[in-house]
Amino acid sequence: MSKNNNISLGHIPEEIRPPSRIPPYLAAILSAIIPGVGQILGHAVRRGIILLGSFLSIMGLVIWRFRLAAPRDVGVFNIIKKGLHLEPILILVTILIIVLYVLIIIDAYNIVKVRDRTPIGAFFMVIIVFFALGWQIGDINLYTFFSQADEAIPALSKIVWPWEKAITQDVDYVRGYALIEIPCSDNPPPPSSATEGEPLLIANPTCGNLTVDEDHPGTLLHLVGKDFIPGIEADIMWKDPIRNEFRQRSEGHYVKVIPDENGDFELDIHIPYRLLPPSADQPTYIWKVFAQQVATVGSKHLSSDFKNIVERMIETIFIGMMATFFGVIFALPVSFFAARNLMSASPITLVLYYLVRAVLNIIRSIEPLIWAIIAVIVVGLGPFAGILALTLHSIAALGKLYSESIESISTGPIEAIQATGATWVQTVMFAVIPQIVPPFVSFTIYRWDVNIRMSTIIGFVGGGGIGFLLAQYIRLLDYKSAGMAVWFIAITVAILDYVSAEIRAKFV
Amino acid sequence: MLEVRHLTKIYDDGTVALKDISFSVAEGEFLIVIGLSGSGKSTLLRCINRLIDPTEGEILWNGVDLAQLQGEELRKSRRHIGMIFQHFNLVNRSSVMTNVLSGHLGYISQWQSILGRFPKEDKIKAWEALKRLGIEDQAHKRADELSGGQQQRVGIARALMQEPKMILADEPVASLDPVLAHSILQHLEMLNQEDNMTIICSLHYLDLVQRYATSVIGLREGRIVYQGSKEDILAMTDEEFKDIYGEEAERVGSGLEGNITHEGGEA
Ligand SMILES: Nc1ncnc2c1ncn2[C@@H]1O[C@H](COP(=O)(O)OP(=O)(O)O)[C@@H](O)[C@H]1O
Ligand SMILES: [Mg+2]
Numbered sequence: 001m002s003k004n005n006n007i008s009l010g011h012i013p014e015e016i017r018p019p020s021r022i023p024p025y026l027a028a029i030l031s032a033i034i035p036g037v038g039q040i041l042g043h044a045v046r047r048g049i050i051l052l053g054s055f056l057s058i059m060g061l062v063i064w065r066f067r068l069a070a071p072r073d074v075g076v077f078n079i080i081k082k083g084l085h086l087e088p089i090l091i092l093v094t095i096l097i098i099v100l101y102v103l104i105i106i107d108a109y110n111i112v113k114v115r116d117r118t119p120i121g122a123f124f125m126v127i128i129v130f131f132a133l134g135w136q137i138g139d140i141n142l143y144t145f146f147s148q149a150d151e152a153i154p155a156l157s158k159i160v161w162p163w164e165k166a167i168t169q170d171v172d173y174v175r176g177y178a179l180i181e182i183p184c185s186d187n188p189p190p191p192s193s194a195t196e197g198e199p200l201l202i203a204n205p206t207c208g209n210l211t212v213d214e215d216h217p218g219t220l221l222h223l224v225g226k227d228f229i230p231g232i233e234a235d236i237m238w239k240d241p242i243r244n245e246f247r248q249r250s251e252g253h254y255v256k257v258i259p260d261e262n263g264d265f266e267l268d269i270h271i272p273y274r275l276l277p278p279s280a281d282q283p284t285y286i287w288k289v290f291a292q293q294v295a296t297v298g299s300k301h302l303s304s305d306f307k308n309i310v311e312r313m314i315e316t317i318f319i320g321m322m323a324t325f326f327g328v329i330f331a332l333p334v335s336f337f338a339a340r341n342l343m344s345a346s347p348i349t350l351v352l353y354y355l356v357r358a359v360l361n362i363i364r365s366i367e368p369l370i371w372a373i374i375a376v377i378v379v380g381l382g383p384f385a386g387i388l389a390l391t392l393h394s395i396a397a398l399g400k401l402y403s404e405s406i407e408s409i410s411t412g413p414i415e416a417i418q419a420t421g422a423t424w425v426q427t428v429m430f431a432v433i434p435q436i437v438p439p440f441v442s443f444t445i446y447r448w449d450v451n452i453r454m455s456t457i458i459g460f461v462g463g464g465g466i467g468f469l470l471a472q473y474i475r476l477l478d479y480k481s482a483g484m485a486v487w488f489i490a491i492t493v494a495i496l497d498y499v500s501a502e503i504r505a506k507f508v
Numbered sequence: 509m510l511e512v513r514h515l516t517k518i519y520d521d522g523t524v525a526l527k528d529i530s531f532s533v534a535e536g537e538f539l540i541v542i543g544l545s546g547s548g549k550s551t552l553l554r555c556i557n558r559l560i561d562p563t564e565g566e567i568l569w570n571g572v573d574l575a576q577l578q579g580e581e582l583r584k585s586r587r588h589i590g591m592i593f594q595h596f597n598l599v600n601r602s603s604v605m606t607n608v609l610s611g612h613l614g615y616i617s618q619w620q621s622i623l624g625r626f627p628k629e630d631k632i633k634a635w636e637a638l639k640r641l642g643i644e645d646q647a648h649k650r651a652d653e654l655s656g657g658q659q660q661r662v663g664i665a666r667a668l669m670q671e672p673k674m675i676l677a678d679e680p681v682a683s684l685d686p687v688l689a690h691s692i693l694q695h696l697e698m699l700n701q702e703d704n705m706t707i708i709c710s711l712h713y714l715d716l717v718q719r720y721a722t723s724v725i726g727l728r729e730g731r732i733v734y735q736g737s738k739e740d741i742l743a744m745t746d747e748e749f750k751d752i753y754g755e756e757a758e759r760v761g762s763g764l765e766g767n768i769t770h771e772g773g774e775a
Contacts, residue, residue, distance in 0.1 A: 412593060413599040415597060416597035416598070417599075417610055418559065420670050421585075421588075421614025429622055435599065
C-alpha cells in the first residue's frame with residue numbers, strides 16, 4: 001500500500017498501479033507520438049484516456065477556430081498565419097497547447113517511473129488551455145467593454161434615473177399667421193385681420209419670391225406680431241402649398257422671436273428657399289407664414305408611458321399569481337402519483353409512478369420561455385400564453401417538490417396516532433397533514449416568487465406582462481420608459497422576495 | 509390480565525419473528541421484555557395493540573381476544589392501550605399540546621377532530637398530564653424544539669390521554685442517556701404503582717431491568733428463553749444475564765441506580 005508520508009500538495013497518493021510493462025523513456029516517446037498513449041500503456045489507463053481525450057478535443061476546437069478566423073485561405077501555413085494575425089489570443093492558445101504537449105510527455109515519463117505518485121501538472125494545464133480557448137470562443141473583449149462604456153453612459157443614465165418621463169404636462173400651440181402669395185400676381189392677399197382671442201401676424205408685403213441661392217435671397221418680409229403670449233419663445237414657420245410645415249432659417253439657425261410684455265414683436269425675414277414638386281405647376285400659390293408658441297396647459301400629471309407600465313406590472317403580477325394558482329391545483333393530485341412511497345404498492349402503480357416522474361422531468365427541463373413561445377403559437381400573444389407556459393412549468397416543478405415532501409413523511413407519528421385508537425381520517429388529519437402542509441406552503445410560496453420573476457420576462461416572447469412593454473421600449477431606444485419598467489420590475493421582485501422569505505420562515 | 513397464547517408472527521418475506529410465544533401478565537405488573545436486537549421484542553409489542561397482525565395465536569385481554577378484533581372494536585380496544593416508542597414518534601411540527609391531545613382522538617367524534625377542536629375538559633386533562641410529567645411549561649412549543657427526554661415525556665403524556673389500562677413501551681430509553689433513562693422509567697413506575705397500569709416494556713440494560721421489573725421474559729430468535737419474577741432477576745448475575753441476552757448486555761453504569769428525581773438531568 002502507498003506510503004502516507006508522500007502526501008504533498010499536487011501529489012495525491014492513490015493505490016499503487018500495477019507495474020508498467022514499458023520503461024519510462026518509451027512511455028515518453030509514445031506520448032510524444034500520440035499524447036496519452038504512453039500513460040495508457042504504462043498502466044495509468046484512466047489518466048491516459050483523459051489526457052488523450054482532452055488533447056484531441058483541444059486540437060479539434062483549435063482547428064475549428066483557426067478555420068473560422070480564416071475561412072477563405074488555403075494551405076495550413078496560410079490559415080495559421082491569418083488566424084494568428086486576426087485573433088491574437090490564438091497565439092497564446094497555441095503556446096499553451098505546446099506546453100501541454102510537453103507536460104503530457106513528462107507526465108508519461110514520471111507516471112511510469114514513480115508508481116505511487118500522481119502528478120497533476122498536465123491536468124492543470126488542460127484546464128488552462130480550455131480557459132484560454134473559452135476566452136477566444138466566448139469572444140471576450142475587455143477592451144471594448146471599457147472603451148465603449150462611455151458611449152453607453154447616456155443610455156444607462158436614462159435607465160438609472162428615468163423618472164422625468166413619469167410626469168408630463170399637456171401643451172397647446174398658439175399660432176398667428178399671414179397669407180403670402182408666391183410669386184406676386186395682380187391682386188395679392190390682404191393683410192391679416194385681427195380675430196378675437198387669437199394672436200395676429202401681419203406681413204408686409206403679402207407677396208414675393210422664394211430664395212434662389214445665396215446671391216438671390218427671397219423677398220424681405222416685415223412681420224409684425226400682436227397678442228402673443230408675453231415672454232414665451234415663438235418659432236417662425238412656413239406652410240407650403242402642399243401643406244408641409246417647415247421652420248424659417250437664417251444663417252443656419254432656426255428663427256425665433258420672444259414677444260415683449262404686451263405680446264408684440266417685429267422682425268424681418270427673407271422668403272426661404274424651397275423646392276416644390278414638379279406637379280406644382282400653377283402660376284402662383286398661396287403660402288402661409290406663421291409664428292408658433294408652445295404653451296403648457298393644465299397641471300402636471302402622470303405620463304401615459306408610466307400608466308402603461310403600471311398597468312402591465314399589475315398584469316404581470318396576476319400572470320404569476322394565476323400560474324401559481326393553476327399550478328398548485330394540478331400539481332396536488334399529480335404529486336400523489338409521483339410519490340414513491342404511495343405508488344410502490346403494486347407493479348402497475350409503480351409503472352405509473354415512473355411515467356409521471358418522467359413526464360414531469362421532461363416538462364421541467366424545458367425553460368418557461370420556450371413553453372411561452374409554444375403557448376403563443378397555440379393561443380396567440382398576450383397574458384394567457386404566459387399563464388399557460390408558467391402553469392405548465394409550475395405543475396412540473398411543484399409536482400416534484402410536493403411528491404418529495406410526501407416521500408419524506410415519517411411513518412412513526414402515523415403509527416403512534418393509529419395506536420391511540422384514532423380513526424383513519426383522524427390519523428390523516430393529525431399525523432399526515434401536519435407533516436406535508438408546511439413544506440407544501442413553503443414550496444408554493446417559493447413557486448409564486450419564481451413565477452412572478454418569470455412573468456416579468458415572459459413578455460419578451462409575447463407572453464404578456466411588463467416584459468412585452470420593456471422589449472418594445474428597448475427596440476424603440478426609449479431608454480427612459482425602459483428604465484421605468486426595469487425599476488418597477490426590480491421593486492416588485494424585491495418586495496416579493498422579502499414577503500415570501502418572511503412567510504416561508506413562519507412555516508418551515 | 510393479559511394472556512398471550514401460542515403467538516406466532518411470520519412476516520410477508522418469510523421472516524419468523526415470533527414462534528409460539530405464550531405468557532401471561534397480571535394486572536398492575538411491570539413486565540420487562542429483554543432480548544437481542546432482532547429477537548422479536550418490537551414485533552411482540554406491536555402484535556398486542558395490533559399495529560402488526562399476528563399470524564397465529566391468541567392475545568386474551570380481560571377475556572377479549574385482541575388478535576381477532578377488527579375495525580371499530582379494535583379501535584375501541586386500542587384506546588385503552590398506550591404506546592411509547594424509542595423514537596418518540598411525535599408529530600414534530602405540531603405543538604406539544606396538540607401532540608398530547610391527539611392521544612384522546614379515540615374518544616371524540618370524527619367531525620369535531622377534523623375541525624381541530626377538542627373539548628375544554630380534554631385540554632384541562634392534557635394540561636394535567638403534562639404537569640404530572642413536569643413539562644407543562646413546554647406546552648406551546650413545537651414538539652421538535654424539545655430535548656429527547658422531554659419529547660419522551662410528551663410521548664407518555666399522549667399515552668396518558670388515552671386513559672390506558674396498559675402501556676406498551678418499545679425501548680423507551682434506548683435513544684436517551686442513562687440519567688434520562690432513569691427519569692423516564694420512574695415515570696412509568698409511577699403510573700404502574702399509582703394508577704395500577706400494566707406496563708410491558710422492552711429494555712436493554714441489566715441494572716434497569718433489576719431496578720424496575722416486577723417480572724421478566726427473555727426472547728431469542730422469536731422464542732421465550734427466560735421467564736422470571738422480580739426475585740429471580742435480582743438474583744441474576746451479569747454472566748447469567750449475558751447468557752440469555754448475549755454480548756450486547758450492559759449496565760447503565762454504577763451509582764445511577766435508584767434515586768434520580770423526575771426532573772433529573774433535564775434543564
Ligand atoms: N416489516 C418487517 N418485514 C420483515 N421482517 C421484519 C419486519 N420487521 C421486523 N422484521 C424482522 O423480524 C425480526 C424481529 O424484529 P423486531 O421485532 O424488530 O426485533 P427487536 O425489536 O427485538 O429488535 C427481525 O429478524 C427483523 O429483521
Ligand atoms: Mg425493536
